[in-house]
Amino acid sequence: MKKIAVKILKGFGIVLLLLMILAGGVYYKSVNYNMYDLQANKKLLTEPLSEDGYAKLAEDLVAQMTLEEKIDQMYGEKMYKAPKLGIGFLLRNRFPHVYAGENERLHIPPWVLSDGPRGARVLDKDVFSVTTFPVGMARGASWDIDLEERINEVIAIEMRANKVNYAATPCINLLRHPGWGRAQETYGEDPWHLGEFGVAAVKGIEKHNVMACPKHFALNSIENSRFVIDVDLDERTLREVYLPHFKKTIQKGKPASIMSAYNKVLGEYAANNKYLLTDILREEWGFEGFVTSDWFFGTRDGLGSVKAGLDVEMPFQQVYKYDVLEKGIEDGEITESDIDKIVKRTLGTRLKYAFSGDEDSYGHDRIETPQHVDLAREAAEKSMVLIKNENILPYGSETGQKVLVLGRLANMENTGDFGSSNSTSRNIVTPFEGIETYNKALGNQVELYDGPDEAVASNKAVDADKVIVIVGYTQLDEGEYLAGEGDMKKSAEAGKLVGKKGVGGDREDLRLLPEDEALIKAVSEKNNNVVVVYVGGSAINMNAWEDQVSGILFAWYSGMQGGNALANVLYGDVNPSGKLPFSIARNDDDYPFFNPYTFKIEYGYYHGYTLFDKKNIDVAYPFGYGLSYTTYSYDNLQVEEVSLSKEGVLKASVDLGNQGEVAGEEIVQLYIGFKNSSVDRPVKLLRAFDKVLLMPGELKTVALEVVIEDLAWYDPEIKEWKIEEMEYELFVGSSSNKENLIEASFIVK
């Protein structure tokens, strides 16, 4: 007996040892993989080519490839490299480099992928920290296109320094409902505003020969059922509401690539959706780059994807398998020239980047430089939205004060989701740290209480001069939903969550967590000077407590410099200038129907401000709303030509004045009204905006333009865009609320 037991134990020991050696080997491989030079091997080409030259080169290369080599261009990495992703993620909270499409025989370098909506995601061997910016939604609230371009340029530089040349960013899905878990990654609810940000992001990324990849094409606006949900909608809604931002980003930004979504659209998975990937994207919009799939569960059917126009499946070879595609060719389902077409357009695009004459050097010294960190602070400062201010902000520079900082999140390094959009700086300034540093210089005492007991918090608040409560969410409450397809299916079958909820995901309750609401309530009973700072990625319902506090500031997930930016805004060194890139409803039922656990959903024509306008529903805070420490006046709205042709450009101007004592940046918004339309149309739509800096007392005439073509509606009967001949209203002002807009009109004939 004893002998047998010893033998079994020995056996176990050996197996365990072997497993450990194997795990060690995989780990070693994962973190010490080869680094490739992104620049192409000179044997392939010595001179940069003209635009057409790359297409020709791709053609020549494809002609020299075996079918297997061609298929090797159509996926990320071999399946056996899968563990490196898991290990990189679990052990180092970072993604390893994913190399796609290397062909040593033909000297073709790989392309190397990183995520990056708020900073580089893939880090080089010796890099542990990168510049981490505020999330996309925060930047959307800045309404600052130039800033967005600068931010993305920095992200691209840091990616290049980390040996990456493909950025899975920007996320430009539309915020249809504030509960969407990945709201923080996109820019807002309005297709026009989204499109402007998409273009700016792509331009910034591509300045450094990094291939941008807007995502997720299309209709990915619910998270918890993303692998199973089918989005149904009519043609007008698709064309006028859910696609315009993609179209603009593709046509004006000209990204190298685009990523298909996980979900189904009109009954077909996006990666198999010929209507989206070929008919609309390539044939109508003229996209010339390559389409990649979303990762892991993004592809379902190899032959279907070839037919639909999906070029590369990511990150592994799951459906673009040799046997599947070879059999498809044998059976006549697809042809080898379908494969050639795919490989040519991928190679033709990516070789252009690999061979570019980019003279810049991208060493590690270009990562998290003082200038990049400053930009992260500037972005956070320009994004914060002042929602309520009853004569409390900005704080003065009094000394000898007791400043109390409260809330679970007050001293937490909390830059947003831990999923694919995560970015890791080791130098994050928390809200408390920012406020403390600022006050130390003033000679004030700052106390932190981030414990759970609201009685302790409210006792401390009794004699505090200033009380700042930091509330909101973390990656546990919202973000990418880390759960498998099986769990999503089960929940969708039940129409509600079944089993344990995954991490992150959609928010089913738009109120703050009960402990946050209880804290605000308890503290505001003891102190009249409470300012609430909200950290999160989308709208919240504030009905339960907003009347009880003196100030509310939306700080968002504000990046590595968020704490310093917060102090600068609270104390008035920076005048808040952000405005909401979404509407906040008074009642949750006013938003469109939203169910995170379902197989099917219909997206209607109206959401956000177009819905609230149409139904005449009073909102808590309108789209485009945000306060400042000064007040602005709008006068003298002028239209240069009142009567325009369909090919014309409307030129409007308005006198904008700063009536206060401090300088400020105002976001001027222009909406077009359609009350004379013969079809059902929104009351108004945003068609231009500008962020304008004014000194105290300064008056500026602000010019805004609208291309008349952008007023068209999509007629599904004849499948064409139509510009109506009629009188249009023109609204210009400080938010989408009627009361904040002045009006004029013009005619198109």
Ligand code: BGC
């Ligand atoms: C996300 C994408 C991301 C990809 C790679 C997916 O789960 O939906 O946005 O780019 O992972 O990390």
